[in-house]
Amino acid sequence: MVLSLSSHNVIQYLQDAGLCSSEDGPSDKSELPGSSQNNFNLLVTLADNRQLLIKQERNANNNDGAPHELFQEWLFHQLLQQFPVLGNTSAIAPLVVHFDEENSILVRSYLNEYQELATLYHNNEIFPQEIASAIGTTLAGLHRATYNRREYRDFMATAPQGEFRYGFYNPAQGVGSIGPEIFGTVTTDALKFYVLYQQYESLESAIADLAYSWNPCCLTHNDLKLNNILVHSRWEQLDNCLIRLIDWEACSWGDPAFDLGTLLASYLGIWLKSLVVDPTIELEESLHLALTPLEILQPSIIALIRAYINAFPMILEYRSDFISRVIQFAGLALIHQIQEMITCWKHFNNVELCMLQVAKSLLVVPEQAVLTIFGMSESEILNTVAKIHKFPQPVKEQQLLQIYYEKTRLRGC
Ligand SMILES: Nc1ncnc2c1ncn2[C@@H]1O[C@H](COP(=O)(O)OP(=O)(O)O)[C@@H](O)[C@H]1O
Ligand SMILES: [Mg+2]
Structure with missing residues (x-):
């Protein structure tokens, strides 16, 4: 993991990833309550009221055989893209907008x-x-x-x-x-x-x-x-x-x-x-x-x-x-x-x-x-x-x- 995500650097990160621009104006960010212990979760509200959930897996390099979690979600998202017939059901429709494997960061649209x-x-x-x-x-x-x-x-x-x-x-x-x-x-x-x-x-x-x-x-x-x-x-x-x-x-x-x-x-x-x-x-x-x-x-x-x-x-x-x-x-x-x-x-x-x-x-x-x-x-x-x-x-x-x-x-x- 190269970057440790925090409320201080998250907006810069989203801008670098092309998910928002500096013209989007001030944004609101808060830590999501009730998150699991493995992940760091941040909810960001952009100026146009779009909400993004940003997740970082803190201990992604586990070697116990269990799958890397965010990678699995990304894989599922890719599956829905490749086989759209599966993602047609609204209840499982894709939400992921970005995945950064190197830093174990996943960004999802937030359904408010x-x-x-x-x-x-x-x-x-x-x-x-x-x-x-x-x-x-x-x-x-x-x-x-x-x-x-x-x-x-x-x-x-x-x-x-x-x-x-x-x-x-x-x-x-x-x-x-x-x-x-x-x-x-x-x-x-x-x-x-x-x-x-x-x-x-x-x-x-x-x-x-x-x-x-x-x-x-x-x-x-x-x-x-x-x-x-x-x-x-x-x-x-x-x-x-x-x-x-x-x-x-x-x-x-x-x-x-x-x-x-x-x-x-x-x-x-x-x-x-x-x-x-x-x-x-x-x-x-x-x-x-x-x-x-x-x-x-x-x-x-x-x-x-x-x-x-x-x-x-x-x-x-x-x-x-x-x-x-x-x-x-x-x-x-x-x-x-x-x-x-x-x-x-x-x-x-x-x-x-x-x-x-x-x-x-x-x-x-x-x-x-x-x-x-x-x-x-x-x-x-x-x-x-x-x-x-x-x-x-x-x-x-x-x-x-x-x-x-x-x-x-x-x-x-
Ligand atoms: N796309 C979303 N829209 C609305 N709420 C969400 C969304 N993703 C997550 N949440 C809220 O955040 C909580 C934690 O997210 P989740 O992906 O389940 O992470 P964890 O791995 O911490 O359980 C969820 O239980 C839900 O309340
Ligand atoms: Mg959960």
Whole structure:
């Protein structure tokens, strides 16, 4: 990295890059709140009221095999340019206006008429089904259009200059190996999480199975949580442009169930973070005492999955266990949420403990968890879509005794 971007040099940088001119007059710049730890984000408002979001990746030279984030978003943008048929959907239309690989800087048009979906849900406590349906349809459209298409896969295999890509990153990872250094880095409360995680053999083995059966077959967002989805401020009056999916920094060739699972976990997070927990209350009771009960979220969760299957019914032919895998990936995403709370926010308490129990159920007994999460069976979820499409009956896999499983820490495919 040659240049370290700051509010002092950003305007000069934009002028040098030809993104604004000195005649544009005084501009307003502010650091964007709620940004991730890896990136430095600045919002610049130009004199003509155009707004640009400028991002710089601070530690782009990581060597852990995970893709360079801003490069991935740039690659996705290039893909949409090269294959315009993909970018025709307004919800994923291109936003990137500039990429500087040498300095790891990416500039996006900022959509000031939109707000984060997480904020809409949080501030208004409403969960409109049409928003969830729009997300399901958009996501299915992307997965369906790229499914098993070699040209897109090859494109997404492009590596940053001077580097090689040996395979696609497998995001189905459990908690990595834990050494004595853990005592110095996490709080005493948080140690409970690692102790429990290691005690649950069934959990580790379910994650290992999931990682093993991870099947990269289409373009996936890979970080589809509610704050990476924007919703138009006038969504009630619009039929189109309701939502925008942003933050394509983790996108890659991946497993479609991973995206839906991550999103489902984000919805479940609203419920779980509102739990009333106390050592004197049983978990079951806590789950029912939530300030945002699961029943309030269920119509949106069901609308999401139904819209997805409606727009991409073939997924059930390709993977008859698709819904179960979505549930399992949701469990895994909850575990990742807990890890993030521990490492970034140094936080772990009874709420996270409950989250771990729920995550375990989703991963270990997904067929039963479907009933709890959706409030209905898989066939009931699918009955509205089944009237239009004829689905094959799920074939029960032979119960073979598994005597060996790949460790979850495997990367690549
Ligand atoms: N093009 C955009 N239009 C409007 N808001 C945006 C846009 N891009 C990002 N944001 C806002 O900035 C936040 C952080 O941007 P994001 O790309 O998700 O970065 P991070 O990697 O920090 O999560 C988003 O959650 C969203 O609220
Ligand atoms: Mg984000």
